[in-house]
Amino acid sequence: MTELEVSSDTSVFEVPAVLDEHGRLADHCVRKALTMMDAHGLVVLTGLLSDAEADAGLELMRETIDNPDRSKCSFASETDNRYKRRDFCSLPSTPPVKSFAATLCQRLEGVLSEYCGRSRPLLEVATFTSYIGSSHQYIHRDPSGVISLFAAVEDVSEQQGGTVFVPGTHLYGGVGNTHDGQAEELMALFRLSCNYRIFLHNFRKLWRMRKGAQPPLAPGEFTDRVFSRSWDQHQPNVLRFMLGKNAQFSIAMLGPRTLWKLHRHRAELRRLFHLVQTAPRKGSVILYRSDLLHAGPDNRSPAPRRFFGMSIARDVIEHKYWHDGYSPHPTLTAQPLCFGDLLDFPGLPASSAAPSRRVAGLAD
Numbered sequence: 001m002t003e004l005e006v007s008s009d010t011s012v013f014e015v016p017a018v019l020d021e022h023g024r025l026a027d028h029c030v031r032k033a034l035t036m037m038d039a040h041g042l043v044v045l046t047g048l049l050s051d052a053e054a055d056a057g058l059e060l061m062r063e064t065i066d067n068p069d070r071s072k073c074s075f076a077s078e079t080d081n082r083y084k085r086r087d088f089c090s091l092p093s094t095p096p097v098k099s100f101a102a103t104l105c106q107r108l109e110g111v112l113s114e115y116c117g118r119s120r121p122l123l124e125v126a127t128f129t130s131y132i133g134s135s136h137q138y139i140h141r142d143p144s145g146v147i148s149l150f151a152a153v154e155d156v157s158e159q160q161g162g163t164v165f166v167p168g169t170h171l172y173g174g175v176g177n178t179h180d181g182q183a184e185e186l187m188a189l190f191r192l193s194c195n196y197r198i199f200l201h202n203f204r205k206l207w208r209m210r211k212g213a214q215p216p217l218a219p220g221e222f223t224d225r226v227f228s229r230s231w232d233q234h235q236p237n238v239l240r241f242m243l244g245k246n247a248q249f250s251i252a253m254l255g256p257r258t259l260w261k262l263h264r265h266r267a268e269l270r271r272l273f274h275l276v277q278t279a280p281r282k283g284s285v286i287l288y289r290s291d292l293l294h295a296g297p298d299n300r301s302p303a304p305r306r307f308f309g310m311s312i313a314r315d316v317i318e319h320k321y322w323h324d325g326y327s328p329h330p331t332l333t334a335q336p337l338c339f340g341d342l343l344d345f346p347g348l349p350a351s352s353a354a355p356s357r358r359v360a361g362l363a364d
Helices: 027-040 051-065 078-082 095-107 175-181 183-210 221-226 238-242 256-264 266-272 319-325 330-334 339-344
Strands: 014-016 042-046 086-090 122-130 146-151 275-277 285-289 305-313
Touching: 014 027, 027 042, 027 285, 051 086, 051 095, 051 122, 051 305, 078 086, 078 221, 095 122, 095 305, 095 339, 122 330, 122 339, 175 183, 183 221, 183 256, 183 266, 256 266
Parallel strands: 014 042
Antiparallel strands: 042 285, 086 122, 122 305, 146 285, 146 305
């Protein structure tokens, strides 16, 4: 989106994945990934999955999306789901889904085990699909104490709306002492300045669609997304904005004191924080801390954007907050799984991995 300054260069956050003789991420890759996670809150592991493995994941996602009785996610973008602008839905805990999730966990064990104990629950396995005409999510944090990942099961272009991150905005012990003790306040101001622009972007886009621009709005969609009293944190809903009912962005956040701070710190905010949009290639996996500021942009391409997503707790999370950000499938709720279960579950057949990336006896 042109209203925000967004970089598409993710090279500084990328680690080319190399597997050891056991099919795990090699030690030197693990160390690099952990360094990235500590410094920036995310890492992009390129080529972690082979083409065959990514295809297997895509097929699982398509089976779920094609099921009219699928379990739709309830934590965000409900209006987009209703009008088929997005399809966020949880995947059932079938053996093939568990095998795919197990492959990712086993391959990333060296990184994930630094944050997640074996007993930590699997919060969600889901597919996140975005179609043309979707809304741009507000910059937000997910409930803290979680490690999440997105796996690209096909190439993602910038126009398709790969996830936007604000590197270095994750919360950790002592973060409040950085930037002369103003880090958290400055992060909140940066988030507010971004969400103001996202609000305008979404509203202008809907207005163009209402005036006949492609893709056309469905009957009742403009009202639902702009004036509805329905709960949805990621729409340009004027009514909920004016009533201060949106926790992501509302008029209640724009008092005179805050507006003055936004003006006073505008140069500092541009210097300290920047937006980076990911456009991962097929087989890449984005690993990130849930408390890192991020957003799912709108898809501006006729081609759907699909991600496989998974989240594992790294801390104790109360059920109330769990469901604020994650939507486990009923089968996962009925039979919970933990990180250790996935480490022990049979993964995808070894023959589907790329032999060129399996390197035995790697030196540092």
